[in-house]
Amino acid sequence: MSVSMQGSKSTVNEYLENLPDSIHSKLYKSPATCLAIFRLLPSLSKFYIMTLIFTENATVSYPELNKWLRTSPQHHSNVSDALHVSPAKLYRNESLKRLKSLNLIKEIRRQITNPNTGATTSVLFFRLNPIFRDSLRNALSGGNTALGNLTNTAAATTAVVKDEEGDVEMQNDLNGMFKDENKDEIKISFLDKWSLSKWENILHFMVGSELEELPSVGVLSLLKHSGLMETHGKNDDLMNLDKNENKEDYVEDDVSTLQNMKITKEGFQFLLQDINSQIWMLLLQYLKISERLMMNPVDVLNFIFVLGSLELGKSYKTDSLSSTQKIMLDDLIDYGLIYQRQYPEDSERKDNHFFPTRLATSLTSDSKTFRSATQVMNKSINQFDKNNPSKDNGAIIIETNFKLYCYTDSPLQIAILNLFVHLRSRFSNMVCGIITRESIRKALVNGITAEQIIKYLETHAHSQMKKQAQEKLLRKIDFESSTHTNETSGRDGKNHFTPELEIIPPTVIDQIKLWQLELERIQTFRGFLFKDFNNDLEFEKLWKYATEIGVLLWKDINKRQFFVTQEGNLQVVEYANRMLRRQRSEQSTPQP
Incomplete structure (x- = not known):
């Protein structure tokens, strides 16, 4: 399976995470750098930093930090369900992991004595990097060294x-x-x-x-x-x-x-x-x-x-x-x-x-905010008349018969379209072409994926296509709502289907994906295979947990086997160890 390039923010963060702590310390002396890195963080990570930056010692305990994130109450039917990690906690863990990898927070363990019982407990604290804290405060408060x-x-x-x-x-x-x-x-x-x-x-x-x-x-x-x-x-x-x-x-x-x-x-x-x-x-x-x-x-x-x-x-x-x-x-x-x-x-x-x-x-x-080099500049240079919605420079119209029309005179956009479209005619402000099996296969061989082509067509779709898609979506939602109300009267309606916005004709999207499948009959994934379970209960608990955290790639119930991603293996193993320890604890507990 080919790996496509990731978005800019994740790529920059990955580069910064791999830097040694000594480089981080030097970087964080610049307020402008701290402000830029702050902008690249996830929303929850930003919240943690803004909460700590003006507090005394910029330190918070882990139990106190958990109170900042509100989680919806869950009803656990059994012990294994109680061990499941909620999406909110996963988001919290990912945000903290990002902060720790960038050396923005440090973990500190302190011994806290209970004033009533006198018992001593080890409590985990998080402390904001003091160099980053001072620089970001200068940048936000307009200090003399705000931007160097x-x-x-x-x-x-x-x-x-x-x-x-x-x-x-x-x-x-x-x-x-x-x-x-x-x-x-x-x-x-x-x-x-x-x-x-x-x-x-x-x-x-x-x-x-x-x-x-x-x-x-x-x-x-x-x-x-x-x-x-x-x-x-x-x-x-x-x-x-x-x-x-x-x-x-x-x-x-x-x-x-x-x-x-x-x-x-x-x-x-x-x-x-x-x-x-x-x-x-x-x-x-x-x-x-x-x-x-x-x-x-x-x-x-x-x-x-x-x-x-x-x-x-x-x-x-x-x-x-x-x-x-x-x-x-x-x-x-x-x-x-x-x-x-x-x-x-x-x-x-x-x-x-x-x-x-x-x-x-x-x-x-x-x-x-910026889709292409042409669009980011056209947004500032050419102030389109809002009263004239027909003025769609670079907009694409595609029909169910795979014919494509693009209103553009940009040689660059025409050259990009030529990567996956068989262009037939060119006018002063428009090009016409057709998406064929050969044109898509040529693009796929050159490394362009079907998802990239579909995303490009959706991003540059004509405003009328987007408007019609929204109107069609509203009609579908109204129809589904009325049908759902009649079918689920007196019953729980958890399996309600939500229609999706279809800017590009579904026939075109499906066919482009089918053409890609012709070249990708087999996809390979790196991961780990779990097998040889003692009973069905163990197998079911583990594969359901892997499904919940989004790391399950394949399972075979009859053979008691499932396959998880390389990144998710550690979480599944830790969950299995928790199950094993709990079982041993229950077995060692004497029955009354």
């Missing part, structure tokens, strides 16, 4: 920025920045268009579009080492250089090879990800490469997280940046995350300011 030296100087170095209508949004002292105020104005619309062109230039190169200007060598090298593209001939790793080799000469010799790379299966999957997932994937690969180049990983991470806390359109000085972060500027400019004025090579003038673009300031935003 970088943003402290921003107020005095902000350039004039105008919005779409030309109104001045912010204006501060320009002394020492630019000589000509009128010529040096930067519009947010310009930053949006510039970053869009930079980012889509990378995506166009991946899909093989003809480009007037190719991405930089650094970008091409990053695409190769991230596994998104591969070279035809040489497979030399540009970053695995010998100590005596000159890095610049090595890269220059391989420029022609990099420019003729082809996309990989992972690259096809990459194109269908939301923009935050795309950016974070490249940035995480950039982090790995920077470690090989002996760049300070703390400086690199801090600067990336600081970018997510900066304000769009403001100018920031480069004087307070470290040497590592100044090296990063050129690379981030190539990705479209940062804009910096460029002057002629013969000019002695050098800009010591930079402007974060929307791609940078949205790094720690909800990835679901």
Whole structure:
């Protein structure tokens, strides 16, 4: 079974969790980094932090922490049911696990003496990381070090920025920045268009579009080492250089090879990800490469997280940046995350300011907000008329006969559609095509899954298709409700069926999945097989528990066997041990 790329937030968290505690301590000295990491946490983890951050000693006992999460009362029919973990507790455990893996909380055991009985009990306490606590408090309360030296100087170095209508949004002292105020104005619309062109230039190169200007060598090298593209001939790793080799000469010799790379299966999957997932994937690969180049990983991470806390359109000085972060500027400019004025090579003038673009300031935003590079920019650049719902740029209409119509003039979106659609006609603002078995099989062979194709079609569906799907859903719910009321009068209605929203015709969805099944007759899973039970009761208790926590993959009641995921094996084993200990305890207890 192929493993698809995960969302940006989980990927970033996984990278941070694997860092040593010493790196965590250095990272958490930056308020901007702490604020960015806080935004990436689950809701319950955020609640725990916000509850502890302003309390004395930032410490809470485990019993007290359990009171913060309200669980619905459950009626247990037997002992085994009482041992089941409720979804609320699973969510709590997962949230605490995330905090502990990021070194945000520490477990402390203290001996508590009961004042009445004098008995001593060991109680588990959780303590918020003091470094993280101080930095996040500064960031939230607006302390002097809220965003570090970088943003402290921003107020005095902000350039004039105008919005779409030309109104001045912010204006501060320009002394020492630019000589000509009128010529040096930067519009947010310009930053949006510039970053869009930079980012889509990378995506166009991946899909093989003809480009007037190719991405930089650094970008091409990053695409190769991230596994998104591969070279035809040489497979030399540009970053695995010998100590005596000159890095610049090595890269220059391989420029022609990099420019003729082809996309990989992972690259096809990459194109269908939301923009935050795309950016974070490249940035995480950039982090790995920077470690090989002996760049300070703390400086690199801090600067990336600081970018997510900066304000769009403001100018920031480069004087307070470290040497590592100044090296990063050129690379981030190539990705479209940062804009910096460029002057002629013969000019002695050098800009010591930079402007974060929307791609940078949205790094720690909800990835679901931005569907693609084109949409995130169009949302800000093109303010659609709300009174004209027919204006759906990039919207897709698909019929039950598999014919597809897409209202777009974007070469990038057309290139993406061409990955799984047989395009037949192209007009000034629309392309027409049909989804065929061959076009879907071609996409599947290239690593795109049926779920990705369906998700892409649903995400970019025309507003009329979504409206019709909602109306159809409401009619189904009304019909099911009336039917359910008549059938269950006087009976318990627990098996009530809830209709789902069907934006894409079900026949199209089912057929795409069937075409995928043709190539995936067998799916493999890593896990553990449980067998050789003493009786049916043991077998039934364990497989039902595995089903409840969502780790059961297969079972055979006749053979008394079931199979669980690799991740869920430990929970099932611990549950089995609890059952065994309880049975032994009951057997050793003398009967009256």
